[in-house]
Structure formats: C-alpha cells, structure tokens
Amino acid sequence: MLDYLQLADCYAIESLSVFKNHINREEAILTRIIVVGGGAGGLELATKLGRTLGRKRRAEVTLVDRRASHLWKPLLHEVATGSLDAGVDAISYRAHAKNHSFDFQMGSLQDIDRDNKTITLAALYDKHNELLVPARSLEYDILVLAIGSTSNDFNTQGVRDNCIFLDSPEQAHRFRSEMNNQFMKLHANKDQKTVDIAIVGAGATGVELSAELHNAVQELHNYGFGDLDSSRLNINLVEAGERILPALPPRISQAAHNELTKLGVNVRTATMVTKADETGLTTKDGEHIPAQIMVWAAGIKAPDFMKDIAGLETNRINQLVVKPTLQTTRDDNIYVIGDLASCVQEDGSFVPPRAQAAHQMASRCFSNIVAKLSDREQKPYIYSDHGSLVSLSRFSTVGSLMGNLSKGSMMVEGRIARMVYISLYRMHQMALHGMFKTGLIMLVGRINRVLRPSLKLH
DSSP states (O other), X not given: OHHHHHHHHHHHHHHHHHHHHHHHHHHHTOEEEEXXXXXXXXXXXHHHHIXXXXXXXXXXXXXXXXXXXXXXXXXXXXXXXXXXXXXXHOEEHHHHHHHTTOEEEEOOEEEEETTTTEEEEOOEEOTTOOEEEOOEEEEOSEEEEOOOOXXXXXXXXXXXXXXXOTTSHHHHHHHHHHHHHHHHHHHHOTTOOOEEEEEEOOSHHHHHHHHHHHHHHHHHHTTTOTTXXXXXXXXXXXXXXXXXXXXXXXXXXXXXXXXXXXXXXXXEOSXXXXXXXXXXXXXXXXXXXEOSEEEEOSOEEOOGGGTTGGXXXXXTTSOEEBOTTSEETTEEEEEEOGGGEEOBOTTSOBOOSOHHHHHHHHHHHHHHHHHHHTTOOOOOOOOOOOEEEXXXXXXXXXEEEESSSSSSEEEEETHHHHHHHHHHHHHHHHHXXXXXXXXXXXXXXXXXXXXXXXXXXX
C-alpha cells in the first residue's frame, strides 16, 4: 500500500513540476514591449497596450520616463503663468501603470543595443548628486521611442544661458517663479515702470503665453497687487517670419495678431534675433530689446543624444526616420511616434509636430504592434489634419476646423472655438482614463473653481 502511495506522490510531484514548467514557459514567451517617453503619444500607447495585452498576459509592457509624472505639454504655458496647477492635473506614472496593467521604470535613455535587444538607462541621482539607482539595462522584443522634442536655439549666441525653454514642467515652474519675483519687485519699487518680457517665436506656444500673461496680470490685480495692470506689462513677441502662427492660414494668423494687439502685446514680425544676454535680445538689425525674462519658443528638434543612436537613420534635427508603418528604416522591431518621428506622407510633406499627430500615431502604432504579434499585415500611418486652435486665454480662441462639414477648412473663434479647444484635452484624458473617470475629473475641476484661487499663488 505504501508503494502505491509513494508512486502516487511521485506522479503528483511530477505533474506539479510539469505544470510549473508550463507556467514558466508561458511567462518566458511573453513579448516584452518597452515604450520610452511618457508624453501625449507614449502614455496613451502604454495605456492601450497595458489594457489589452498586459492585462491578458499576452505581453509585458513597460513605460520608461525620466520624470515621475505626466502633464499634457500644450498646457505648459498655463502652468508657467499659474493659470493651471500642475500638482492637480499631473498624472503619476506609477499609479497609472498600476491601474492599467503595465510597469513603470523611471530613468533616462542612454543607449540602445539592437543586437542584444536591450536599452540602457542612465543612473538616477537626487538633487544633492547622491546615487539613487545605478545604470541598468532592460530587455525588449519591441521598442517604441516617444521621447518628444526640445526647443531648437539654432546655436544663437547666449540663448542657452539666458532664455527659458518651455519644454518641461520644471521650465514652466522656473518661468512662474521669475515672473512672480519681477511682479513683486515692480510692486515694491515705485521707480520701476514695467516688467519687460520677450518671447521669441510666434507659434502656438509664444502666442498663447503672451495672452496668458495678460490674464495673469489681471488676476494678480485682485490678489493684493492693486497697482498692477496690463499697462505695466511690456511683452515683445518676436517672430522671424512675415506673420505669427505661420503654420496656420493667414486669416487665422491675422485674427490672432489683432487680438494680441488689443491686449497690448507688441508683435514684431520679420525680426530675427542674433544674440541674447542678461539685459535682453539683439536683433539682426542691431536693435536691442530689453527684457528681464526671455522665453525661446522658436523651433523644435529631437534631443541631441538621438543623433545616429544605435546606427538608426536620423535627419538634420535628430528625428528618427520611419517607414509608413512607423517602424524605423533600419530595424523593424523599433517604432517611433510623436515629435521624434520623421514621417513623410504620400504627398511628400512631413507629419507636423502636433499633439493630434502624436495621438493618431499612438493609435496606429498600437494596431501595428498587435498585427505584428499576430503575424498580420501592418498598415501605414496617414496623418489626418483636424485643424488647429490657439487659445488666447479667457480673451478669445481662434483656429480652423477641418472635416466633413465644409470643403477645406472652416475658421472658428470665440466661445465655440474655446469649447473645441478644451475638448482636445478631454479627448486625451478619455484615452488615458476612460469616459467615466474623465467625467469625474471635470466635476472636480468645476468644484475647484469655487474652492481654489483662480491663479496658483505659491
């Protein structure tokens, strides 16, 4: 009888071992997908992959970013002026990863080893330069690069040392701190007439920041700065081109120009900046534009370390060249989305660096990764321009909508344009949180209008 029991135990142990080995094999063959960059496109993609592949244990999805939280980049100008509290609107990557079945690794991309399919993350240090996490490597089967872009100073003398670039929440916080300091000095020093701010680049960022600054001044007037009004704010918006908002139709550009002029913004077109120093800007014609605060928003490029990384094909502004499927031209296991991608369309034009393009690329990249895992044909990404909107704070919103309602583009402005502009952010939130949670976020936002000051004052 004992022999039979021992034999049964042996069979049970062997069966359990076989089961464990089967489970281990199942875990071992999970596809490892790494998304580097938690911007608009990267976080949406990681969320979709986590919800579908990660939750069903079809893949191990990992998001890598050098920051701990996500903030929608088109909102940075509002953070810079205090109109938006980043502490309320920012999304914790770790919490979001837990809720959507993917992993988060904090770190900066340092290198890519295509032969061994690994990426290297640089060591993490605290503000006292003490080591937190040593450099480490992560293995991948599919890699998605969504690092985004940085401001392009075109090697203009003094810009890097004297100008603020609104590329990150840190830079936005720096601007807000300097702005508040200048307003305090103005309030205390009766001999100082104005706060002089120069903004180089009249694209969406420069235009929206100019208007948002005038809104901030009016709000500060109600919070103890009784002698502060728009007449004491001197903003020079400097553009090298012939008109502001050069990417938009001329009629929209002109409408925005008129609104800014009404606010008191000094719009300078056809003005090229050749130098920046502690006292202000110098133009090509030799004119000096005095400024206590200078912002550079005149162009974008991919980060310098991306140039020819891992032997991948790059262009003159360090973007990675991709095929229509968003795979890099030299490695089908690496995808690129957002501002980092140099993606040419059938008409020969390139996909513009816009939030809507990043959103569309994330959706197409998701579909193509799923198709790749299922050995199905991957489809090309085709950019669909839904128009562009520019917010002039609470004063106005202008832009164009493109769709089936009219041939070509339809110009919109005022309250309708403002509603559409806000809806773009809501669409981003719904892609991350779903409709129900986004509805709750909107409700909390309305409650905060009553409970919190209209401007972040600390």
